[in-house]
Amino acid sequence: MGDVFIHEQALCESSDIGPGTRVWAFAHILKGAKIGSNCNICDGVFVENDVTVGDRVTVKNGVQLWDGVTLEDDVFVGPNATFTNDPFPRSKIYPGKFLRTIVRRGASIGANATILPGIEIGTGAMVGAGAVATRSVPPNAIVVGNPARIVGYVNAEELPKTNELRSTVPSDASDIAYVGVGDVRRYMLPRFSDMRGHLAPGEFEKNLPFFPRRYFIVYNVPSKETRGEHAHKICHQFLICTSGSCEILVDNGTARKVFTLDSPAVGIYVPPMIWSAQYNYSADAVLLVFASDPYDAKDYVREYSEFCALVAANRPPK
Numbered sequence: 001m002g003d004v005f006i007h008e009q010a011l012c013e014s015s016d017i018g019p020g021t022r023v024w025a026f027a028h029i030l031k032g033a034k035i036g037s038n039c040n041i042c043d044g045v046f047v048e049n050d051v052t053v054g055d056r057v058t059v060k061n062g063v064q065l066w067d068g069v070t071l072e073d074d075v076f077v078g079p080n081a082t083f084t085n086d087p088f089p090r091s092k093i094y095p096g097k098f099l100r101t102i103v104r105r106g107a108s109i110g111a112n113a114t115i116l117p118g119i120e121i122g123t124g125a126m127v128g129a130g131a132v133a134t135r136s137v138p139p140n141a142i143v144v145g146n147p148a149r150i151v152g153y154v155n156a157e158e159l160p161k162t163n164e165l166r167s168t169v170p171s172d173a174s175d176i177a178y179v180g181v182g183d184v185r186r187y188m189l190p191r192f193s194d195m196r197g198h199l200a201p202g203e204f205e206k207n208l209p210f211f212p213r214r215y216f217i218v219y220n221v222p223s224k225e226t227r228g229e230h231a232h233k234i235c236h237q238f239l240i241c242t243s244g245s246c247e248i249l250v251d252n253g254t255a256r257k258v259f260t261l262d263s264p265a266v267g268i269y270v271p272p273m274i275w276s277a278q279y280n281y282s283a284d285a286v287l288l289v290f291a292s293d294p295y296d297a298k299d300y301v302r303e304y305s306e307f308c309a310l311v312a313a314n315r316p317p318k
Contacts, residue, residue, distance in 0.1 A: 068098035078111035139304035149224035159259035212290035236292035244285030253311035
């Protein structure tokens with residue numbers, strides 16, 4: 001197998017091991033497994049036959065990779081992380097086909113995390129130590145807890161909250177600022193308050209960047225759920241949280257930022273070809289979204305890998 005290190009106390013039955021890979025003591029790799037180059041398979045790891053491991057993958061001590069598991073390039077799996085492939089296991093009773101579990105390129109899984117079968121851990125995602133991933137994790141998302149829920153995004157700068165912004169913008173004035181992610185803009189809309197309550201007005205042709213042809217309202221969202229997770233090819237959107245709060249991710253393929261919508265006097269303009277997701281909804285959150293175009297399923301880009309490819313294809317040459 002060329003430049004491959006197999007510890008004398010490891011059992012490696014597969015011949016499909018890439019150059020530069022190291023297999024340490026008490027690891028057991030079955031005959032059908034495929035291991036890429038420059039991987040580190042640590043002590044006590046078990047790898048079944050129908051397993052594919054990409055290049056530069058680290059699998060720490062005490063991990064078992066069962067049939068149906070795929071780890072793409074540059075994945076990290078922490079000590080004693082647990083993969084599963086049968087949602088209803090019974091002794092000596094086997095499904096006709098094991099569910100596939102895919103950990104995409106550059107994702108990390110923390111120590112003692114549990115990954116249920118048939119899900120996908122997205123590109124660059126981070127599953128926290130001890131988390132139980134019961135459903136697929138979006139690209140670049142950080143998830144923790146049982147069941148795992150999104151608490152943030154990798155390498156996403158958090159923008160100032162509304163109270164911090166109001167200290168610099170008078171309540172009866174408007175303010176528009178680019179946030180550093182393409183043409184995404186934050187709008188501070190006028191707000192008037194007196195003993196009768198609060199009023200946050202907005203005029204479409206004066207305050208907003210487009211005239212809407214559609215709106216929708218998102219509400220009663222459990223806090224663990226995530227909305228959005230897509231980009232639009234031509235549709236523009238303007239988001240206002242009219243009650244409660246939620247977190248908004250915007251990503252143009254090179255820069256990624258997160259901010260809190262927690263006031264009807266704050267809006268976010270999301271132009272076409274910006275990947276966006278909304279998460280961490282408060283129980284009373286009501287998100288109002290104005291859209292520039294009627295609904296068109298063909299306008300959606302729902303796979304992050306496809307979004308990145310489209311962005312790269314349309315990027316001007318240097």
